[in-house]
Amino acid sequence: xxxxxxxxxxxxxxxxxxxxxxxxxxxxxxxxxxxxxxxxxxxxxxxxxxxxxxxxxxxxxxxxxxxxxxxxxxxxxxxxxxxxxxxxxxxxxxxxxxxxxxxxxxxxxxxxxxxxxxxxxxxxxxxxxxxxxxxxxxxxxxxxxxxxxxxxxxxxxxxxxxxxxxxxxxxxxxxxxxxxxxxxxxxxxxxxxxxxxxxxxxxxxxxxxxxxxxxxxxxxxxxxxxxxxxxxxxxxxxxxxxxxxxxxxxxxxxxxxxxxxxxxxxxxxxxxxxxxxxxxxxxxxxxxxxxxxxxxxxxxxxxxxxxxxxxxxxxxxxxxxxxxxxxxxxxxxxxxxxxxxxxxxxxxxxxxxxxxxxxxxxxxxxxxxxxxxxxxxxxxxxxxxxxxxxxxxxx
Amino acid sequence: xxxxxxxxxxxxxxxxxxxxxxxxxxxxxxxxxxxxxxxxxxxxxxxxxxxxxxxxxxxxxxxxxxxxxxxxxxxxxxxxxxxxxxxxxxxxxxxxxxxxxxxxxxxxxxxxxxxxxxxxxxxxx
Numbered sequence: 205x206x207x208x209x210x211x212x213x214x215x216x217x218x219x220x221x222x223x224x225x226x227x228x229x230x231x232x233x234x235x236x237x238x239x240x241x242x243x244x245x246x247x248x249x250x251x252x253x254x255x256x257x258x259x260x261x262x263x264x265x266x267x268x269x270x271x272x273x274x275x276x277x278x279x280x281x282x283x284x285x286x287x288x289x290x291x292x293x294x295x296x297x298x299x300x301x302x303x304x305x306x307x308x309x310x311x312x313x314x315x316x317x318x319x320x321x322x323x324x325x326x327x328x329x330x331x332x333x334x335x336x337x338x339x340x341x342x343x344x345x346x347x348x349x350x351x352x353x354x355x356x357x358x359x360x361x362x363x364x365x366x367x368x369x370x371x372x373x374x375x376x377x378x379x380x381x382x383x384x385x386x387x388x389x390x391x392x393x394x395x396x397x398x399x400x401x402x403x404x405x406x407x408x409x410x411x412x413x414x415x416x417x418x419x420x421x422x423x424x425x426x427x428x429x430x431x432x433x434x435x436x437x438x439x440x441x442x443x444x445x446x447x448x449x450x451x452x453x454x455x456x457x458x459x460x461x462x463x464x465x466x467x468x469x470x471x472x473x474x475x476x477x478x479x480x481x482x483x484x485x486x487x488x489x490x491x492x493x494x495x496x497x498x499x500x501x502x503x504x505x506x507x508x509x510x511x512x513x514x515x516x517x518x519x520x521x522x523x524x525x526x527x528x529x530x531x532x533x534x535x536x537x538x539x540x541x542x543x544x545x546x547x548x549x550x551x552x553x554x555x556x557x558x559x560x561x562x563x564x565x566x567x568x569x570x571x572x573x574x575x576x577x578x579x580x581x582x583x584x585x586x587x588x589x590x591x592x593x594x595x596x597x598x599x
Numbered sequence: 600x601x602x603x604x605x606x607x608x609x610x611x612x613x614x615x616x617x618x619x620x621x622x623x624x625x626x627x628x629x630x631x632x633x634x635x636x637x638x639x640x641x642x643x644x645x646x647x648x649x650x651x652x653x654x655x656x657x658x659x660x661x662x663x664x665x666x667x668x669x670x671x672x673x674x675x676x677x678x679x680x681x682x683x684x685x686x687x688x689x690x691x692x693x694x695x696x697x698x699x700x701x702x703x704x705x706x707x708x709x710x711x712x713x714x715x716x717x718x719x720x721x722x723x724x
Contacts, residue, residue, distance in 0.1 A: 243630075254632075259687075260658040261633040456632060460658050525680070526636050527656050550635040550658045557636075579638070579654065 231277035232372045232434040233441055240445075240452050247455055248346035250278040255454040263457035264464075264552035267423055268593075271378035272453035273444050280349025281371050281431055282342045283330070284356060286363035289338040290329065296359060297327075298480060298499045300490025301340070304329045307408040309418045311488050313480050314352060319501025319508075320476040321483065322355065323348040324468060326429075328408045328418060341408070341416070343373070343429070345470045371414075372437035377427030377461075379596065380449045385417075385428055388443050400428075405597045419598060422458065424465025424591055426598040463558060464551050466519055466590030472530055473517060473546040473560055481508035482562065484517040484590070515543065516568040519590040520559045522576060522583050527557040533577040534561055534585075542567045545576065553593045559585070603691075604667065604710035607719065611691065612667040612710070614701070619668055622695040623655065623686065626720055631657040634686040639675040639697060646672065646699070648706070653696050655686065667710060670699035 228251035237244060242253035253275065255263065266272055284293060290301040299312035306329050314322040323345050330339040344352045349367075356365050376385055386397040389411070399409050400417070405426075408418040414433045421427040432440060444450050459469065468474045474483050479501065481489075486509060493499060497506055522528060527550050534543040548559035559576065567574060572587040603613045609627035612619040628634065636656040646652050646666040653664040675697045679685060686694035711719055 243632075259633045264658075456659055525683075526638065527661070529661055550656070552658065 229278070231275055232437040233275045233277065233374075236438055236441060237275065237452075242452070242454060248278055250346065252278060253452070253454040255456045256452050258451065260454070260456040260460060261552045263451065263453045264460050266451045267378045267425060267453055267457065267461055268553055269378070271376055271380040271384045271427075271447075271450045272423075272457070273441060273450050274375040274377065274453050274458055275372075275441070276375050276429070276458075277372040277434075277437070278346035279373055280342070280344040280346065280352065281368040281373060282344075282353060282356075283339055283366045283368065284342060284360070284363050285333055285337050285339040285366070287337055289340050289360075289363050292360050292363055293327075293340060293356075294493070294499060296355065296500055298489040298493050298502070298505060299327065300493055301327060301329075303490060303492065306331055307410075309406040309408055309420055311485075313474070313485065313488070314355060315480070315500040315505070316476055317500050318476075319479040319504035321470070321474040321478055321480060322476060323352050324470050324474055324485075325352070326418075326420060330408070331410070343431075347471060368431075370434055371431050372434045374430040374432075374437065374441060374444075375421055375427060376430060376444060376450070377421045377423040377425050377453075379426060381425070381427040382419075382598065384444065384447050384449050385430075388447065403598075405599055422465075422467055423461040424467070424593055424595045424597075425461075426596060457552075460549060460552055463547050463549055463560065464553055464591065464593040465595060466560070466592060468517070468560075469547060478517075478562070479505055479508055479513065481505055482513040482515055482517065512565055515562045515564055517546070517560060518563055518568050519588045519592055520545070520561060520574065520576065520585040521588045521592070522557040522559060522585045524583060525557065526578060526581075526583055528559050528576040528578045528583055528585075532559075532561075534563055535575045535577060535582070536567065537573065537575060542574065548576075551592055558592050560590070563587070603713060604707055605713075605716035605719075606665065606667045606710060608665055610664055610667045612699075613691075614707075617701055618673065619670065619699045619701045620695050621652065621664075621667060621697050621699060622690055623664060624716070625690050628687050628690045628694070631655065631660075631662060632687075633658055634683045637679045637683050637686065637696065639679070640672050642672050642675060644672045646670065664696065666699070668699065668706065669702040671702070672697050673700050674698040 237253040241257045297312045309328040313324045325344040328341040386400045389396045403419045416431040528548045532545045543563035545559045545561035551558040575582040609624045638654040648669040652666040
């Protein structure tokens with residue numbers, strides 16, 4: 205038996221044999237993952253928990269029903285600061301950063317000059333520094349963090365970039381996440397309980413003692429991302445896991461949850477050739493940015509906003525039980541190739557296969573019947589509106 | 600009395616006379632995680648040793664299953680269509696993939712018995 209997925213051997217959590225490779229980095233929770241019985245594998249250069257003994261299906265369900273704890277310490281965290289930082293970073297992204305209120309978080313993408321996506325990330329405007337300078341907190345993808353930070357240093361040399369490698373990052377996701385977190389913080393972080401209960405979606409809380417929280421996530425559920433000094437991470441994670449409502453969740457279920465939620469995985473659903481408009485992310489481009497332009501790749505992106513893109517990311521609901529994977533061709537019923545899958549798998553919540561891919565604009569409307577080709581077999585599929593599983597963010 | 604043999608790719612064949620029952624090992628199902636779909640060969644197909652015989656899909660990925668021995672497919676486990684999780688729950692029993700009439704049941708060269716396979720697994724960790 206062998207995995208038939210070629211490409212990056214670190215990208216497939218289900219591979220049977222580890223390949224010889226450079227020593228993997230470890231997050232501050234590495235020993236805890238081993239203790240919890242996780243199956244570990246290399247991901248973006250880190251030895252990460254792919255699944256715990258419960259397995260992907262159970263972990264996916266637990267997160268949707270209760271609260272799941274994820275270690276995402278491999279992701280990049282940095283603070284970008286200086287006078288005019290928000291305006292400066294807008295040269296690299298189409299998101300409205302200047303319009304971002306203090307302690308508010310937004311989804312954004314770094315763009316290249318051709319309007320392709322270099323990475324997607326979360327950006328938060330922190331309170332100004334002591335000198336009044338603007339401060340922006342960035343959380344970027346693990347596999348792209350070195351490239352992102354190099355880009356910022358090259359393009360925005362007047363700003364100070366402080367990469368916070370000494371911090372861990374956890375995510376607590378699910379309908380019970382807010383209550384669990386408020387209970388866990390009751391003793392040590394007085395006053396946070398009410399702040400957590402009241403925090404709007406996409407808002408940031410400075411918890412003091414080096415604890416940063418923001419209400420967002422990558423599962424479609426309510427939840428928080430929790431940044432804290434690495435040396436505090438294990439104790440914090442153990443305190444959360446001591447709550448019977450919390451179970452640890454691996455990267456396998458993180459992927460199935462985000463796919464159900466219709467969220468992009470960089471390097472798969474987005475890359476340097478796809479624009480945010482093609483990626484169905486036009487909602488993340490601010491109205492002022494559309495009017496003013498002034499960001500990398502603006503000519504292509506503004507044209508695509510006006511005229512519509514040539515291709516578009518869509519959700520596909522497959523008939524039958526057979527999953528289709530990244531790279532599978534998408535065809536019309538009469539055999540014309542109109543696109544390819546960029547993510548595909550089994551949706552534990554829906555108990556059926558789902559996929560995302562790029563298709564020619566003429567075939568991107570919800571309801572369109574298409575076929576996905578898997579090992580020579582035509583699997584009937586239908587374009588559907590994303591997300592597959594409704595978002596339940598706290599509003 | 601039946602005897603079981605394993606490949607280095609974690610398929611097993613349980614020899615029952617001139618018939619072989621084929622599936623994946625307990626180690627393999629644990630590595631794959633939750634199985635959600637399996638694609639089985641046609642009954643009557645002739646498969647060479649080492650050729651692709653089936654595809655097993657977990658939540659995340661597809662993996663190929665190779666024939667441990669050459670032969671003709673006599674039966675496939677249709678129950679896996681409705682219950683692919685049987686591969687996780689009982690890989691050596693209810694989770695079998697197919698039965699083959701072995702072309703040359705003596706050609707067990709290169710396959711491992713239980714003891715040798717367990718020793719092989721220890722080298723993987």
